[in-house]
Amino acid sequence: MIDGFKKENMTNSIKFKIMKTKITLLIALMFGLNVGFAQSNEECMTKLSLMTESAKAKNYEAAYQPFMDLRKDCPKYNKAIYVYGEKILNHYIDKSSGAEKVAYINDLIKMFDERMANFASESPAGEYLTEQCQLKYDNKxxxxxxxxxxxxxFDAAYNTDKENxxxxxxxxxxxxLMVSLYDSGNKTAQNLFDKYDDVSEKIEAETAYNSKKLNELITKEDAGTALTKKEGKYKKYYGQMIEAFEKVQDGVDADLGDRANCENLIPLYKKDYEANKNNAVWLQRAMNKLYSKGCKDDPMFVTIVKQKNTLQPDASTAYYLYVITGEQKYLDQTMDLETDPFKKAKLYYRAALDFKNSGSYGKARQYFQEALSLNPSNKKPYEHIARMYAASANSCGDDNFNKRAVFWLAAIEADKSGNSSLASSYRAKAPTKSEIFTKGNAGQSIRIGCWIGRSVTVPNL
Known part of the structure; x- marks a missing residue:
C-alpha cells in the first residue's frame, strides 16, 4: 500500500512538472510572439515615417522602398501607405516610358485593389474602381x-457603387465612351439615351447635394454669422463642385447633340411606347428628353405626358401639362406638388426661362427670384435678369439719360451673378461722368419705368 502511495505521488509529481514545463513554454512562446509583434510594429512605424517624410519632401525615390516594404509587410498598418503610395507611383509613371511605365501603371491599379481590401470602410468601391478606370483611360x-x-x-464601377x-x-x-460606341455601331440609340439619363440624373444628384451644403453656409452668412476658416474652405469647395458638375452636364449635352433630335427621338418613342406605357421611369425620361430637345409640339409628347399624369401624377407632369395648355393652374399645381427646395428651384428657373424667351420679362423676373430664394447657390438667375434689363433699356426710360441709366441696374445684377466682364460692359454703356455733371443729378435716385419698376442711384462724381 505504501509502495502504491509512493508511485501515485511520483506520477502526480511528474504530471505537475510536465504541466509546469508546458506553461513555461507557453509563456515563453507568448512573450516571444509579443516581442515579435512589438518589433514588427516598430519596424512598420519606422518605415511609415521614412516613407511619409520623404514623400512630403517630394523625394519619391527615397520614399519608394519603404512604401513597397509597407505594402508587403504591414498592409493594414496605416491608410497613409496608400495615400502617399498613389503620389509615389504617379511620380514613377510620369517619369518612365514604355514597358516600365506600363508596369508602374499596373502596380498603381493593383495598389487601389489593396487599399479597398485593407481599408474598405475608408475606400468606397465606387471611388477607387473609378480611379482605376480613369487611370486606364488616361493611359489607354x-x-x-x-x-x-x-x-x-467605368460601367462596372458605376453599377457596383453608383452612390460613390x-x-x-x-x-x-x-x-x-458611350457616344463613341454608339457612333461605331456598337450601342443602340436606346442605349445612348438611357446612359445620358443615367449620367444626367447622377449629375443632378451631386449638384443638389453640394447646393444644399452651400446654401446652408450662404444662409448662415446672410443671417450675419461669420463663417469659420473651415466653413470658408467648404464654401469654396461646394461652389467648385457645383461648377464642375455644371460643366460636365454642358459637355454631356454637347456630345449628345443632334444624336437626340426630334427626328430620331419621336420614331424611337413611338416604336417603344406600347411596351413602356406603364413604366413611369421610361415615361419620365421620354418626356424630359422630348421637352429639352424642343419636341414639345409633337403629338407624341402630349401622349407621353398624359399617360405619365394618369399613371403617376407629380410636379413634372403638371409642368408639362402647363407647357401643353398654357394654363396657369397647371403651373401653380407644379409648384404646390414639388416639396424639395432644389427641385422646386429648378422648376421655377425652367418656367422663368420660358417666360424670358417669350418676352414676358416681368413674369420671368418673378420666377427667377423665386428660384434664387430656394437655391441661392445658383447665381444664373441674376445674369438673366441683368440681360433682360439691358434688353429693355431703350423702352424703359423717358429720355436718353434715363434709358442708359438702366445699364447701372443691369450691372448690379450682373455683379451678383459673378459675371464681372458682363457688369463692366454694362457700366460702359451707362451715362458718363461728363453726362452726369451736365445733368446735375449725381447721387440722386432715378425711377425706371415699364416692367422694370426699380430705382437706381446715379453715381457720385
Missing part, C-alpha cells in the same frame, strides 16, 4: 485598351 494608348474595354470598366461614383471628369468620360 500605353495599355492598348479599346473604347469597349474602357466603357466596360462622384468624379465629375469620370462621369463625362463614361458618357463620352
Amino acid at each position: 494608348a500605353a495599355l492598348g485598351l479599346s473604347d469597349q474595354d474602357l466603357y466596360n470598366c 461614383f462622384k468624379n465629375a471628369k469620370s462621369l463625362y468620360v463614361y458618357f463620352k
